[in-house]
Amino acid sequence: MADKPKHMPPHGMEPYDLGGDDNLGALSQEQQEKLNKFKVKTRMENEKYLRDHPEVECLIAGFLGDVLSQRPEQIKDFAAEYFTNPELPEQLQQQLQLRQTRIKQNRVLQKI
Template sequence: MEKRYKLVNLDRPDRLELRMHDFHASDVPRGCAPYSLDVLADSQQRKLNKLKVNIVRENQKYLAIHPEVRALVALLLRYIFAKFPHFHIHRSITDFFSQSRAEIENAVTEYLLEK
C-alpha cells in the first residue's frame, strides 16, 4: 500500500507534524479542502454514485474494445523503464511521443500481435 504523509495537528494548533499514513482511495486530494459529506441530499448522493459507476463501466467498455490504448500505455512504460530516467521522466515521455505516428502505430500493432 502506498504511504503518504499527513499533517497532524497535535495538542496545540501552532504545532503541526508530518506523520506517515497509508494511502486510502477516499483520502482528500493534497491541497483540497476536506470532503463535506452533508452537502448533498441522499437522492443527490445516490445519483452521483450511479453516475460514477456508469462512467467506470463506460471506461471499461471503451478499453475493452480499444486494446491499442492498453498497448500504447504498455509500450510507453516499457520505453521509460528501458531508459530508466531518474530525473527526466517528462523528457522521456516527450521523446516517446515525438516518434513518428507510423513508428508508434507499428509498435502498437506488433505489441498487439504478440499478445
C-alpha cells in the same frame, strides 16, 4: 439530524465524505445516490472503451515499461519523444499482434 448513507460507495471508489455526526458532508442522500450511479455508469463506459480499443493498453504498457526500464531524468521530454516517435505506430501494431497471439494461446491452454 441528517441520515447516514444506507449503502457503501461503489466498489473501488473513495468512501463517503461524512462531515460529522449531524452532517453528511457536501452532498445530500439523493445527490450521493445520483453521484454513485454516475460513477458506475462512467466506469462501465470507460471499461467498454478500453475493451474496444486494445491499442490504448498497449500504448500505456509500452510507455510505462520503457519508463521503468530506462528511468529518464526528464519524464516530460521522454514522454514527448516516446509519443512522437515515427516508429511508434509500427511498434504498436507489433504489440497488438503479440497480444492477440497470447490471448489465443491462453484460450487454448484454458481448454486443456
